[in-house]
Amino acid sequence: MVTPEIMDYYRQGGERDRLAAGAGRLEFLRTWDVLNRVLPEAPADVLDVGGATGVYAGPLARAGYRVHVVDPVPEHVAQAATRPGVTAVRGDARMLPVADHGVDAVLLLGPLYHLPIRAERVAAWREAARVVRPGGVVVAATISRFASLLDGFVWDYFTDARFRPLVERALTDGVHRNIDADRRWFTSAYFHHPDELTAEVAESGLHLRRRVAVEGPLWMTGARLPEILADPDLTDLMLEMLRAVEEEPSLLGASSHLLTIASAPPG
Numbered sequence: 001m002v003t004p005e006i007m008d009y010y011r012q013g014g015e016r017d018r019l020a021a022g023a024g025r026l027e028f029l030r031t032w033d034v035l036n037r038v039l040p041e042a043p044a045d046v047l048d049v050g051g052a053t054g055v056y057a058g059p060l061a062r063a064g065y066r067v068h069v070v071d072p073v074p075e076h077v078a079q080a081a082t083r084p085g086v087t088a089v090r091g092d093a094r095m096l097p098v099a100d101h102g103v104d105a106v107l108l109l110g111p112l113y114h115l116p117i118r119a120e121r122v123a124a125w126r127e128a129a130r131v132v133r134p135g136g137v138v139v140a141a142t143i144s145r146f147a148s149l150l151d152g153f154v155w156d157y158f159t160d161a162r163f164r165p166l167v168e169r170a171l172t173d174g175v176h177r178n179i180d181a182d183r184r185w186f187t188s189a190y191f192h193h194p195d196e197l198t199a200e201v202a203e204s205g206l207h208l209r210r211r212v213a214v215e216g217p218l219w220m221t222g223a224r225l226p227e228i229l230a231d232p233d234l235t236d237l238m239l240e241m242l243r244a245v246e247e248e249p250s251l252l253g254a255s256s257h258l259l260t261i262a263s264a265p266p267g
Contacts, residue, residue, distance in 0.1 A: 001072035001092045005178075006114055009187035010052070010073045019055050023219040025229050026238075027257055030214045031109070031141070032059065033239060034246075038137055038209075038261050039065075045103040047131060049093050049124075050110025054080035061085030068103075070096060071110075093124040098131040106132050108140035116175050116190040118200070125204030125262075134267030138206055140260045141214070142192040145174055147256045148185075154222045157185065194252040197260045206262035212246045213255035220254075 001007075019028035035056070039046065042064030048057045051069035053076050061067045061084060069080040069088035080088035091097045093111035106128040115121045128138045148167045157163040162180055170176045174196075176189045194211060201208045218238060221228065228234045245251055252258060 001090075002114055003188070006187050007073060011075055013075070022225050022229075023215065023256065026215050026219055026225060028055065029235070029239060030242060030246075031056070031257075031259065033243065034212055034214075034259050034261075035060075035107075035139065038139060040104050040137065044105060046105045046107065047096070047098060047103040048107045048109070049091075049096065049128070050108065050114075051080060051088070052076045052110060054083045054086050054088070056107065056109065057086045057088075058083040068098075070098075094120055094127060096127045096131055100130055101133045102131050104133055104136050106136070106138045108138065110141065112140055113143045113189045113191070116188075121190070122200055122203045125200055125206065129204045129206050129264055132264045134264055136264045137209075138262045138264070140262070142197065142258050142260065143176075143186075143189060144253055144255055144258060145170065145191045145193040146253050147191055148176055150220055150254070151256070154220050155184075192258065194249075194258060197258070201260060201262045204262075206264060208260070208262050210247060210259075210261045211252060212259040212261065213242070213248070213252050214246075214257040214259055215255050216242045216245060216251055217254040218242065219256045 018024045044065055046060055046065045046067045048067055048069045051057050051071055054069055057067040057069050057080055067086045070091040071077050074090060077088045077090050080086055108128055111124050112121050132138055148170050152158045152163055152167055166176055170191050174191045176191055178185050178188050197211055198208055228238055
């Protein structure tokens with residue numbers, strides 16, 4: 001399903017708390033804000049593909065959605081299944097264990113950046129198109145082509161001579177190959193250029209609705225971000241301002257993550 005390197009990375013348990021603080025917390029708040037605006041009203045059937053430990057599935061279930069997680073990591077599946085109202089199975093985004101047109105919405109918040117081959121990413125998009133009902137929504141997360149370059153300066157990774165080649169390769173073809181498996185850096189992945197997403201969606205038979213910058217450039221505030229997130233008024237202001245510019249084309253590449261919202265043709 002995924003390479004041994006990627007499996008080992010996720011079996012360390014980092015996904016359990018990654019979205020709880022700092023840039024991860026901003027990613028969660030912004031993703032949740034977008035989901036609240038684009039998902040059909042509850043109750044609805046949501047398939048959370050690559051849903052990890054159920055960080056989004058849990059709140060969605062509490063909001064009244066019927067949520068089913070599919071993830072390749074056994075430990076993730078076990079943890080997600082403990083969340084009230086959530087079911088979970090092991091599976092692959094390119095071959096979903098779900099019937100045709102069986103759900104109202106599909107989340108691809110993890111799979112696409114672990115599929116470096118374009119045909120496999122399109123296969124994941126097509127599987128989402130297959131299982132979603134006519135008119136249903138698909139929301140996919142991708143990592144920006146420029147994320148490692150910017151991250152390297154925010155956290156001073158360039159002081160390690162091994163880091164620069166990772167960045168240069170990613171800038172060339174989008175492939176981030178963490179061959180040394182250094183835990184400070186993300187595991188091997190694919191970093192999208194924002195302009196690639198339009199064609200991937202089109203090839204799947206879905207209709208592109210929006211491309212949204214998740215964190216915008218504010219994730220690069222680094223050490224000050226926890227201070228902002230600790231202040232409810234500043235957090236609200238930041239979310240309001242990011243919402244205002246989330247579709248600004250000139251800012252898409254400056255965001256660490258992007259969300260692509262697509263829909264299935266009406267029946």
